[in-house]
Every structure is written in C-alpha cells, then in structure tokens.
Amino acid sequence: MEKEAPSLDLILKGLWKENPVFVQLLGMCPLLAVSNSVKNALSMGLATTFVLVFSAALVSLLKRLIPKEVRMGCYILIIASFVTIAEYVMQAISLEIHRSLGAFTSLIVVNCIILGQAESFSSKHKLLPSVAHALGRGAGFSLAILCMGIIREVVGKGSFFEIPLFGEQYQAWTLLILPSGGFFVLALLLMLYETFSKESG
Amino acid sequence: MNHKSLKMMGSLTLISTISAFLLQMVVLYTQPIIAKNQALYLKQAIYEILPNTASVQGYRLQEGRFIRSDLPNPSVFAALDAQKKTLAFLFQWQGQGYQELMKILVAYDPVSKKLQGIKVLESKETPGLGERILTDQAFLAQFQGLAMPFNQERQELRHPLQLALRGKPKQPGRIDGITGATISSKAVLRIVNQGARYYFPLLQKTGGGK
Numbered sequence: 001m002e003k004e005a006p007s008l009d010l011i012l013k014g015l016w017k018e019n020p021v022f023v024q025l026l027g028m029c030p031l032l033a034v035s036n037s038v039k040n041a042l043s044m045g046l047a048t049t050f051v052l053v054f055s056a057a058l059v060s061l062l063k064r065l066i067p068k069e070v071r072m073g074c075y076i077l078i079i080a081s082f083v084t085i086a087e088y089v090m091q092a093i094s095l096e097i098h099r100s101l102g103a104f105t106s107l108i109v110v111n112c113i114i115l116g117q118a119e120s121f122s123s124k125h126k127l128l129p130s131v132a133h134a135l136g137r138g139a140g141f142s143l144a145i146l147c148m149g150i151i152r153e154v155v156g157k158g159s160f161f162e163i164p165l166f167g168e169q170y171q172a173w174t175l176l177i178l179p180s181g182g183f184f185v186l187a188l189l190l191m192l193y194e195t196f197s198k199e200s201g
Numbered sequence: 202m203n204h205k206s207l208k209m210m211g212s213l214t215l216i217s218t219i220s221a222f223l224l225q226m227v228v229l230y231t232q233p234i235i236a237k238n239q240a241l242y243l244k245q246a247i248y249e250i251l252p253n254t255a256s257v258q259g260y261r262l263q264e265g266r267f268i269r270s271d272l273p274n275p276s277v278f279a280a281l282d283a284q285k286k287t288l289a290f291l292f293q294w295q296g297q298g299y300q301e302l303m304k305i306l307v308a309y310d311p312v313s314k315k316l317q318g319i320k321v322l323e324s325k326e327t328p329g330l331g332e333r334i335l336t337d338q339a340f341l342a343q344f345q346g347l348a349m350p351f352n353q354e355r356q357e358l359r360h361p362l363q364l365a366l367r368g369k370p371k372q373p374g375r376i377d378g379i380t381g382a383t384i385s386s387k388a389v390l391r392i393v394n395q396g397a398r399y400y401f402p403l404l405q406k407t408g409g410g411k
Contacts, residue, residue, distance in 0.1 A: 070209045081220035085227045092231040095238045174329035
C-alpha cells in the first residue's frame, strides 16, 4: 500500500492541483486551436495523453543512456516517434477525426507539457512514478480541453458530440467556435479555477 | 574522437533505431487499414452525390483518353447504376480555399454535358461561416443537373461558373453564393472550373467513344 499511495497522489496532482493548463498555462496552442468541438477536444486529449505516457516511460527507461549534452535531441526524437505512431493509429481509427484535427496532430511534438514532463520529471525518476505523473498531467490536459470543447460546442453550435441539443430556433453563438471564442472560454475557465481552488485551499 | 562524443552518437543511434523499429511496426499494421478507410470515404462520397449508384469503376488516363482500370487509386471513377449504365464520371480537384487547400469531388455526365453534383472532400473553412459550403443544401443543389458545356475549338468552358449577381436574371453558369461565405463559395466555383477545364475534354472523348 505504501508504494502505491505516491503514484495515485501523482496522478491526482496533475489532474487538479498542478493542472498543466490551469496552473502552468502550458499547451495553449492545441488547447485553443482544436477545442471547437467535443469530438476534436476528446481526440486531442487522448492523443496527447498517449504520447505523454509512452514518451515518459521510454525517457525514464533510457535516462542513464542519454548524455546531458544531447538530451533535448533525444527527447524530441522519442516524442516525435510516438506522435507519428499516434497519427497513424488515428488515421486507422477514423479519417474524419484525423482530417478535422489537421496539422495539430503533428504539432503535439511541440507541446510544452510533453517536453516539460521528459526534462523535469521522467529524466530523474523511475518508470512507475514517471508513468503515473505523465498520466496525471495527460488527464489534466484532457480535462481542460474537454471543458473548453463542451462549452464551445454546446453554446457555439447548439450540439453535443454533433447531436443537436436545442430546437431549430436556437441561435448558435458562433463566436465561441471561432478562434477568438477560444480565448474567452479559456479566460472564463481560468477564473472559475481560481475561484474554486481558493475556496477549497 | 573522444569517449564523450562516441557516447552521444551511440545514444542517438540507439534511440533512432528504437524509433525506426516502433514506427515500422505501426506503419505495417495500420497502412492497409488506412488505405481501406480512404477508399471507403471516397466511395461514400460518390454514393452521396449519386444515390442510384450500384457499383463504381475506376478509370486511368492513357494516351489522352480514359481506359478502364482495376488498379488501386484510379484517377477518375465512373458511377454505374444497377443496369451497368454510366451515371456520371467523378474526378477530384484541389485548390486554395479561404485559408487552406480544399479538395472537391465533381460528378459530370459527358453525354448530357451536365454536372451531377459536387462534394467537398477536404477543407478547413471558417467554422460557422465558410464551413457552410459543406452543409448548405440550397447551395449544393444548384450543381445538380447544371449544364456545363465545353467548347472544344476554343478549349474553354462555354459558361465558367460564377457567382450570380443580385437582382439580375439568372444566366447560364451562375450560382447563388452563401451569405457570409462568399470567399469560400467563390473558391468552390474556381476549383470546379479548373478541374472542368482539365477533365471535361478528356471525359467527352471517353464518354463519346462508346
């Protein structure tokens, strides 16, 4: 039991207390760009979590073999491999999702959450804590992008997962699914997060 | 060469090897599924434009005319009905949309010289505005049965597609655009025109040859 407790704690930390999006404001590019529908947000969250967990595992396993001078190159190489794998798998599952995410699937490579994970955690910790930490941060990112996706699609398009929610008369607030809407929703979520974490802390 | 740089090269080589191995496995496994998905997506688009399609025949360009071909990725498709009669030929053309490339599937009947419909296969138009070129039925319906003759002597479309002018009587080749999606509507017309200039003369040779 003693061994498992820190792992669970690591996961929960990434999900809420040290949420990479709400606290550290990392990974803003995919967060703002592909959160215009629940489907896109969910696929991006899952793909990022996949890359995060597997790259963290490999970095942690190979940490003794990676010299300090070329560590960035090594991390990027590992991350890019898993991003390409994620891209192929996504295409095999659904071409439609791959099309709607566009270039942002490949751009997972430059997501700071992943490189930050490799540099500041996985390169110093063992396999299990590394994976737990990565899982928590992946879940934290997914939570944030999913919140954005739900708000933006429900209000901006009047649907959830492409299922229309309101009647024909609903006047969709299109602004929210446009790029600028992403900033408004992000601001709203950050405000809510601040309020909630102050109250609970 | 000292010990340090050897170690650096060694570790990079090792990681590259692991990456290459992993990628190769994934590509081997997913490539056939992806190819199948892509073919399926295209076929669905063909059925969407021409619901009476019973089967699809691929065609390939050879010596200035299209011949039947069963190889994968043909350049042109013919949609056949249950009696094996050709309903229309379908080709794809790509061009610049509002911000990104747009790819359109065009159905054309070279015998009646009429468009049978279009479908935007790939696009990244503005959500809620330009994106309506994908869903606006009134806009898309105008392409069904639209006469689009090709002048063989001048090697030009007789009536290239253009947006209709407000308050003027409708002329051949004029299409009503979508309010709030003017640039995307224009892009669709431009891409269809470009594709038509290339494919129509070839298809008229193919369709008229039988």
